[in-house]
Amino acid sequence: MMDKYTRLQVVGIYAAIFVFLLFMLLPFIEMFMTSLRPLSHLFRSPYTFWGSDFTFEAYSKMWTTVPLLGRYIVNSVYIAGMVTAITMVLVVPAAYAYARLDFPFKSASLSVFLGVNMFTGAVLLIPLYRVLRTLGLLNTYWAMIVPGVAFLIPTGIWLLRSYLEKIPRELEEAAYVDGASRIYTLRRVVLPLAVPGLIVVGVSVFIGAYAQQFLFAITFNQERAYQPLPAGLFEFIGYQSVNWNEMMAAALVGVLPVMVIFLFLQKYLVAGLTAGAVKE
Amino acid sequence: MATLDLQNISKSFGAAKVLQDISLAIQDKELVVFVGPSGCGKSTLLRIIAGLEEATTGQIVIDGADVSGAHPVDRGISMVFQSYALYPHLSVFENIAFPLRVQKMADAEMRKRVATAAEILQLTDKLPLKPGQLSGGQRQRVAIGRSIVRNPKVFLFDEPLSNLDAALRGDMRVELSQLHRELSATMVYVTHDQVEAMTMADRIVVLNKGKVEQFGPPMELYHHPATKFVAQFIGQPNMNLLSGTVKGVGPEGLAVEVTGGTVMTLPVEAGGTRAGDKVDVGIRPEDIGLGAGLRMNVNVLERLGGQSITYGLLADGARFCATLDGDAAVREGEAIDLTVDPADCHVFNANGDVLRRLKAPELTR
Numbered sequence A: 001m002m003d004k005y006t007r008l009q010v011v012g013i014y015a016a017i018f019v020f021l022l023f024m025l026l027p028f029i030e031m032f033m034t035s036l037r038p039l040s041h042l043f044r045s046p047y048t049f050w051g052s053d054f055t056f057e058a059y060s061k062m063w064t065t066v067p068l069l070g071r072y073i074v075n076s077v078y079i080a081g082m083v084t085a086i087t088m089v090l091v092v093p094a095a096y097a098y099a100r101l102d103f104p105f106k107s108a109s110l111s112v113f114l115g116v117n118m119f120t121g122a123v124l125l126i127p128l129y130r131v132l133r134t135l136g137l138l139n140t141y142w143a144m145i146v147p148g149v150a151f152l153i154p155t156g157i158w159l160l161r162s163y164l165e166k167i168p169r170e171l172e173e174a175a176y177v178d179g180a181s182r183i184y185t186l187r188r189v190v191l192p193l194a195v196p197g198l199i200v201v202g203v204s205v206f207i208g209a210y211a212q213q214f215l216f217a218i219t220f221n222q223e224r225a226y227q228p229l230p231a232g233l234f235e236f237i238g239y240q241s242v243n244w245n246e247m248m249a250a251a252l253v254g255v256l257p258v259m260v261i262f263l264f265l266q267k268y269l270v271a272g273l274t275a276g277a278v279k280e
Numbered sequence B: 001m002a003t004l005d006l007q008n009i010s011k012s013f014g015a016a017k018v019l020q021d022i023s024l025a026i027q028d029k030e031l032v033v034f035v036g037p038s039g040c041g042k043s044t045l046l047r048i049i050a051g052l053e054e055a056t057t058g059q060i061v062i063d064g065a066d067v068s069g070a071h072p073v074d075r076g077i078s079m080v081f082q083s084y085a086l087y088p089h090l091s092v093f094e095n096i097a098f099p100l101r102v103q104k105m106a107d108a109e110m111r112k113r114v115a116t117a118a119e120i121l122q123l124t125d126k127l128p129l130k131p132g133q134l135s136g137g138q139r140q141r142v143a144i145g146r147s148i149v150r151n152p153k154v155f156l157f158d159e160p161l162s163n164l165d166a167a168l169r170g171d172m173r174v175e176l177s178q179l180h181r182e183l184s185a186t187m188v189y190v191t192h193d194q195v196e197a198m199t200m201a202d203r204i205v206v207l208n209k210g211k212v213e214q215f216g217p218p219m220e221l222y223h224h225p226a227t228k229f230v231a232q233f234i235g236q237p238n239m240n241l242l243s244g245t246v247k248g249v250g251p252e253g254l255a256v257e258v259t260g261g262t263v264m265t266l267p268v269e270a271g272g273t274r275a276g277d278k279v280d281v282g283i284r285p286e287d288i289g290l291g292a293g294l295r296m297n298v299n300v301l302e303r304l305g306g307q308s309i310t311y312g313l314l315a316d317g318a319r320f321c322a323t324l325d326g327d328a329a330v331r332e333g334e335a336i337d338l339t340v341d342p343a344d345c346h347v348f349n350a351n352g353d354v355l356r357r358l359k360a361p362e363l364t365r
């Protein structure tokens, strides 16, 4: 009864979703298939989807081909995690200020943030390199964390600000009338109510940090022990051959911990924590 | 002991003058209701008293001390918001205890205070629940509970009942009046519902376009509305207004010719009114009875049981309303003759100011 769609429309919608998902997931499927193939099969023509000699061998061999692989995965998560943590610490008060306080150049500075966001890190690599060299941060974890934080703050502020603006102002006024300071109100009223928003922003910052670390890693860091996974994958490219199957296996394994975290967080994103705050 | 004086309060938002020169002296233990149409500045005035908004000019004086720049807590006020403003992630207990936690009150004392408040408001068994699990009336009580634990000098309410349905609103109205008596506290209550204003208030402030139209006890506003605006705002259904012309001024009052050429002698103070002036004659629907006088074509008849409310048009096309007996022999589409005692009529001059009635009933309390 509640179905707004006819059977034909439902079929259409599912077909569209299927095509869309196919586009998104096909590379991953191909990655997975590649990781199972022996190297000798990789360039065989005609293309065969499945072969009898497919094995999971690459998943064990990759650890010996690139001995630091485990370290790279940990580095990746560490760098993205640090970037997320620092970004959130900076973004929360900033977004709150943009959502609630009045100060000169408020909307102008917000626009500037959005403008900065339009530059990709690539344009600013050389100036950034000089800044990091001056600060003595090249070839440390900070070389990848600091620019990551800088580039993610604007998005974080924009996302979180719009979330905080939806929290009823009267809740804060009530707290103010009852004698609570701004910080106390932020801690006891605003942030608990903003948890779903904080998670959304945290997740998108983490994904952003994960994606952009490659660029910063290959330009600002030569220290092998600090390299994140995307840069570490280069080591599968040998002098004579590229171990494509092991590289794909490593990439999949590297993404795995992140996927697990997100699946776990998903249930928090759905929960509506603001129910009952004010009468709608 | 808490008196609240507003002295020449004005407020502008940019170019918009929202409140203009408001002065009110509210006495200890008084329940004063601000009424007025939407946008007249009721909430703004309340927020200025609370300290959530700063007046452009003027002072707020509580118990003789100028608190204009003070924090709400230092003013000794507490406020109940229209939307309840409960913290959805905290239990009822924590919601009520919030102001005490802010003060870092000792645990035992805090528990005692919350328990007392919960008992007054019949919330004792609801303390562990979250606001989302409560009904509208219970949520409203939690909001009130949060405002009473702090023992403030002055309670402020901004349309606390407007989100409740009619029946619950009636109940809560009685509960709030009772609470006022129990706490014997000074309260300021904002509403746009004139029934709430009439039933709860010791004195009513009628606001219109940021100005005080009248400040007085409910029955005084009813019998002696100072302006046409107050006359039409207080009373249900609204007062009828007939335009008339003054024919003569005498010791008995004004001789006024109203619609259809009828001349009535209305016992009011003439003031500066002279023959030939235009006036408005106000007649409350409930002061009207059947009998020779005004002829009205009944368009709509509402039988409420105890009363029948008739709406129609007079001979000259003016809209008119009369409240008759429940069983009055009236039918939609028919004409009826109506009469009114001249002593019950209100007369307003061209500025909308009242000419004081000479034979109005004594005010009772």
Ligand SMILES: Nc1ncnc2c1ncn2[C@@H]1O[C@H](COP(=O)(O)OP(=O)(O)OP(=O)(O)O)[C@@H](O)[C@H]1O
Binding pocket: B013, B016, B018, B036, B037, B038, B039, B040, B041, B042, B043, B044, B045, B192
């Ligand atoms: N922060 C503000 N900035 C600009 N104008 C405002 C602001 N707050 C209120 N106003 C204006 O002040 C006027 C009075 O508003 P207020 O909220 O006091 O009305 P009200 O009498 O409480 O109305 P209602 O019965 O609808 O609640 C309105 O015209 C409103 O537009």
Ligand SMILES: [Mg+2]
Binding pocket: B042, B043, B044
């Ligand atoms: Mg209001």
